[in-house]
Structures are given as structure tokens and as C-alpha cells.
Amino acid sequence: xxxxxVRVRIAPSPTGDPxxxxxxxxxxxxxxxxxxxxxxxxxxxxxxxxxxxxESEEAILRSLKWAGLEWDEGPDCGGGxxxxxxxxxxELYQRHVGDLVASEAAYPCFCDGERLSALxxxxxxxxxxxxYDGQCRGMERAEAARRVESGESHVVRxxxxxxxxxxxxxxxxxxxxxxxxxxxxxxxxxxxxFPTYHLANIVDxxxxxxxxVIRAEEWVSSTPKHVLLYEAFGWEAPTFIHLxxxxxxxxxxxxxxxxxxxxxxxxxxxxxPEALLxxxxxxxxxxxxxVEQFSVEEMVxxxxxxxxSLSGPVFNLEKLEWLNGMYIRAMEPSVLAARVLEAMAPxxxxxxxxxxxxxxxxxxxxxxxxAEYFLSSEVDWELETLIPKGMDRKTAYRGIKxxxxxxxxxxxxxREGIESLLRDFPDRNSEWSRKHVFTMTRWIVTGRGASxxxxxxxxxxxxxxxxxRFRRAMLRLRP
RNA sequence: GGCCCGUUAGUCUAAUGGUUAGGACGCUGGCCUCUCAAGCCGGAAUCACGAGUUCAACUCUCGUACGGGCUACCA
Numbered sequence: 001x002x003x004x005x006v007r008v009r010i011a012p013s014p015t016g017d018p019x020x021x022x023x024x025x026x027x028x029x030x031x032x033x034x035x036x037x038x039x040x041x042x043x044x045x046x047x048x049x050x051x052x053x054x055e056s057e058e059a060i061l062r063s064l065k066w067a068g069l070e071w072d073e074g075p076d077c078g079g080g081x082x083x084x085x086x087x088x089x090x091e092l093y094q095r096h097v098g099d100l101v102a103s104e105a106a107y108p109c110f111c112d113g114e115r116l117s118a119l120x121x122x123x124x125x126x127x128x129x130x131x132y133d134g135q136c137r138g139m140e141r142a143e144a145a146r147r148v149e150s151g152e153s154h155v156v157r158x159x160x161x162x163x164x165x166x167x168x169x170x171x172x173x174x175x176x177x178x179x180x181x182x183x184x185x186x187x188x189x190x191x192x193x194f195p196t197y198h199l200a201n202i203v204d205x206x207x208x209x210x211x212x213v214i215r216a217e218e219w220v221s222s223t224p225k226h227v228l229l230y231e232a233f234g235w236e237a238p239t240f241i242h243l244x245x246x247x248x249x250x251x252x253x254x255x256x257x258x259x260x261x262x263x264x265x266x267x268x269x270x271x272x273p274e275a276l277l278x279x280x281x282x283x284x285x286x287x288x289x290x291v292e293q294f295s296v297e298e299m300v301x302x303x304x305x306x307x308x309s310l311s312g313p314v315f316n317l318e319k320l321e322w323l324n325g326m327y328i329r330a331m332e333p334s335v336l337a338a339r340v341l342e343a344m345a346p347x348x349x350x351x352x353x354x355x356x357x358x359x360x361x362x363x364x365x366x367x368x369x370x371a372e373y374f375l376s377s378e379v380d381w382e383l384e385t386l387i388p389k390g391m392d393r394k395t396a397y398r399g400i401k402x403x404x405x406x407x408x409x410x411x412x413x414x415r416e417g418i419e420s421l422l423r424d425f426p427d428r429n430s431e432w433s434r435k436h437v438f439t440m441t442r443w444i445v446t447g448r449g450a451s452x453x454x455x456x457x458x459x460x461x462x463x464x465x466x467x468x469r470f471r472r473a474m475l476r477l478r479p
Numbered sequence: 480g481g482c483c484c485g486u487u488a489g490u491c492u493a494a495u496g497g498u499u500a501g502g503a504c505g506c507u508g509g510c511c512u513c514u515c516a517a518g519c520c521g522g523a524a525u526c527a528c529g530a531g532u533u534c535a536a537c538u539c540u541c542g543u544a545c546g547g548g549c550u551a552c553c554a
Contacts, residue, residue, distance in 0.1 A: 013553080170484090182483095182550095201554095218549070220549080290493070313492090318504060
């Protein structure tokens with residue numbers, strides 16, 4: 001391990017909902033930093049111009065904070081190694097990639113997407129390993145320089161050696177050997193001038209003096225490329241530590257189709273952040289002496305990597321709920337009361353509900369029961385209510401699945417957006433009438449056949465819970 | 480298909496060559512109790528398989544099987 005002061009980082013990509021996996025990796029980074037008196041950095045990897053959004057970045061920071069992660073440096077709080085947003089560091093990457101091209105560790109490539117996909121298709125058909133064939137690699141330097149100079153669209157690729165081996169050391173797994181020949185000439189700089197993850201990551205980790213890269217296992221197979229980059233730059237590589245991947249019940253990588261994964265969901269469903277973090281701390285890691293309830297401080301105190309296990313843990317909601325209950329029982333009742341109000345029924349929320357319920361009640365005592373499906377994550381259905389009259393189960397499932405996908409993609413979460421999504425849905429799915437859409441959505445989201453205005457209702461319930469109800473409805477309906 | 484990682488009950492995990500394989504969730508029986516939770520006591524359920532190394536393998540090595548990840552101008 002390095003002698004330098006410990007510096008670690010998480011690098012979420014602002015391309016969607018705040019993911020529980022980010023909190024998981026973040027927890028271990030934070031705990032490790034605290035254990036060694038180091039610094040924990042949060043860096044935003046917004047190099048995907050198409051998918052990155054400021055809203056997502058904001059949501060991620062907010063949710064990670066809710067979960068209890070505290071970083072020492074980041075885009076919101078600064079630090080001595082900024083900027084902490086990769087889109088603000090573009091010159092850095094371009095300059096460094098220039099060095100790589102100059103030393104012939106990388107080269108410009110002019111092949112377009114069309115040629116690349118044709119190549120892939122051919123390789124697939126012939127059962128050959130997939131990868132770039134190196135056509136532009138042999139190009140005369142002068143010609144390449146001339147074409148770049150003339151403004152021709154191109155990317156920059158890493159020149160991976162044709163033969164030999166690349167040794168990667170994973171702190172938990174030991175030495176892993178990769179054959180150079182198996183490794184693709186990775187794109188480092190995209191044609192829009194933005195770096196790919198691989199380049200930006202290495203440049204930033206070096207410049208930000210990151211000593212330990214603690215990330216998820218899905219990165220193991222790209223680590224040899226990273227090692228090559230460190231060598232090409234002449235930089236000392238950090239220690240690599242790959243955490244196991246959180247899994248669905250069927251053992252596949254955790255996904256929103258099969259599990260709630262958005263931190264917003266856990267908040268909306270009434271999980272306590274301290275219980276969530278505790279639970280994440282027992283995914284792949286364990287406290288000595290069979291202790292299962294522990295705080296971050298206690299985890300820091302006991303933390304060592306040899307208590308880490310490598311098989312991918314199934315994210316088991318039932319156990320989280322048990323743990324959450326333990327935390328609730330341990331609270332002072334007055335604290336519990338305050339937290340229930342704060343988390344589930346803050347006055348702002350009651351205020352947004354008031355106009356929706358006002359016309360439907362005659363006495364004040366009817367308000368809360370009617371607000372049930374706004375305030376609770378628990379909704380269940382009789383199977384028949386999820387299948388429109390005269391429609392078969394499969395068609396219903398298909399429609400709900402499509403609708404759920406569109407709901408996932410809807411941003412921002414506004415009344416207007418929801419309305420046009422639902423109203424125009426039959427244009428995109430001819431098996432469903434508008435009446436089908438409205439009726440089914442109402443049943444799925446409220447668990448009832450009648451509700452206040454559907455669009456307002458969805459808006460107020462909030463995206464995380466609406467998404468979860470669609471997910472559950474699909475589970476219920478799956479043939 | 481290729482490359483890489485992993486494998487203790489349904490699930491989360493303990494064990495670092497010698498244990499009746501421990502704990503927890505869930506399931507289940509009982510106690511408590513007006514009921515239900517909670518709590519307490521009990522039960523069923525696990526070392527993927529095959530070789531090897533060793534006096535001794537859950538533990539070390541190899542193979543097989545199974546699971547997973549990656550295989551993008553996404554991260």
C-alpha cells in the first residue's frame with residue numbers, strides 16, 4: 001500500500017436516479033478514509049453529454065447526504081483539487097491525451113460508427129473475439145496529424161500491446177493476469193472532445209492524488225486498461241479494491257426492474273438512513289463477534305479489508321426491514337414521533353395534499369385515511385384489478401411494462417409531463433385505449449378504483465413510489 | 480462465444496488445517512398476552528461436485544459444474 005496520505009473517491013455519473021449501489025460503494029470509501037484519517041472525495045463523472053443532467057447531479061448529492069455520506073471534497077463544497085466535475089476539466093484531458101499521442105501510447109482513429117458496427121457484426125458472426133481491428137493504428141503519423149489538423153472527425157484510442165501480459169493487483173483478489181491480445185484499443189477521447197470514463201478517471205485520480213480506488217467489481221475487467229494508462233503516463237497506480245456487486249434475488253446485478261434501487265425510494269418508503277447504511281455495511285462485510293447492528297463509527301473502529309467477502313450479496317429487503325424496525329424500537333418515542341412527522345408527513349406535504357382531498361371529505365378525520373396511499377409505500381391489489389376488462393393478462397402486462405418504462409424516463413416529474421405521457425400513451429401502444437391507461441394507472445398507483453385527479457395524484461405521490469408501485473404491479477402480473 | 484471474478488442453509492454472514500460448522504433475516508413450534516406486534520425459549524434447513532496435498536480439510540492446489548461481471552465514441 002501507498003505511503004501517501006489516504007485519499008479515496010466515489011465518482012457517480014449523473015445519468016439517472018441516485019442509486020443504492022453508489023451509497024454502498026460510498027460507504028466503504030468513507031469508512032476506509034475515516035479509518036486512516038484520510039480524505040473522501042466526491043467527483044461527478046459527467047462525461048456522457050447525452051445522458052448527464054444537472055437535475056440528476058443535484059438529486060445524487062442530496063440523496064447521498066440523506067443516506068449519511070459525508071465527503072470532504074466535492075463540487076458542492078470545494079477542496080484543493082478541483083474542479084470536481086469532469087465537464088469542467090476538459091482541457092486537462094485533451095492536454096494529457098496529446099501527451100499520449102505524442103509518445104505513441106495512443107493514436108487518432110477515423111473509423112465511423114457504421115464501420116465499427118459492421119466490424120462487430122462480422123466478428124460476432126465468425127465467433128471471433130469482439131474488438132477494434134486496429135485499422136487506424138498503422139497509419140503514418142504525418143497523415144494522421146494532417147487529417148486531425150483538417151478537422152476530420154475522430155476519436156483517440158489507447159494503443160494496447162499486441163502481446164504480453166498485464167498484471168493487475170486487486171487488494172482483495174490478489175494478482176489477476178490478462179492477455180494483452182484480449183484487450184481492446186479503448187477509446188480515450190470521444191469525437192465530441194469529451195474523454196471516456198477510462199481516460200478521465202486515470203487523469204483525475206492522479207491529479208487528485210487518489211491512493212485507493214475502491215469501486216464495484218464490474219470494473220475489474222477494465223482495470224488492465226487503466227494500468228496501461230498509468231504506465232503510459234509514467235504515474236504510480238493507486239491500490240485497486242473491487243467491491244462485490246449487489247444482487248437481485250436471482251443473483252443478477254441489482255437492477256431497478258427487480259428491486260427498488262433508488263435512494264429516493266428508500267427515503268419515501270420510510271427507511272432510516274442509519275439503518276440503510278448499517279445494512280449496506282453487512283453486504284460483503286461483517287463486524288466481529290456476530291454484531292449486526294452497528295453505526296458508521298463502530299464500523300470504522302472495526303474496519304479491515306480481511307473481513308470482506310467476495311461473493312455478490314443479494315440485497316434482501318426483508319432483512320433491511322427487520323433492521324429498520326430494530327432502530328425504530330431503540331428510539332425515544334418522542335424522537336420517533338418527530339421523525340415520522342419529518343419524514344412521512346411534513347407540513348409541506350400535507351399542504352400539497354390539502355387541495356386534492358378538500359373536496360372529497362366532510363370531516364377532518366377523513367383526511368388521513370384518504371391520504372393513505374400518498375403517505376405509505378404499501379399498496380396491494382386483487383389480480384383482476386390489474387387487468388382491464390376483456391384484455392388478457394399478457395397484453396395487460398406488456399402495456400404496464402411499457403408504461404413503467406416511460407414513467408422511469410419521465411423528467412422532470414410534473415403534472416403536465418405526466419398528463420401528456422398518459423394521454424398520448426395509446427398512440428404508442430395501440431392495444432391500450434386511453435380509458436385503459438387511466439383506469440390501470442389509477443389502480444396501480446393508488447390501489448383503488450377512485451381517486452382525486454390522476455395526474456395530480458401521481459405528481460404528489462412522487463416518482464420513487466410511483467415507480468415502485470409499477471414494479472410491484474408487474475411482479476404481481478407476471479405470467 | 481471470448482476474457483475475468485466468485486461458490487458455507489431460501490437470504491446475509493462467522494470459521495483463516497483439528498468446532499456437535501456459530502450468529503442473523505425469513506419459515507416454523509411454544510411461552511408471554513384481551514388481540515396483534517415486540518420480547519423470550521425451541522425446531523427444520525448449509526460447507527456445489529471430483530481429484531490431490533496432509534496424521535487431519537469448509538479452510539490449501541487442480542479440474543468440473545453452477546452463478547455473476549465485462550465484452551460501447553455508457554459509466
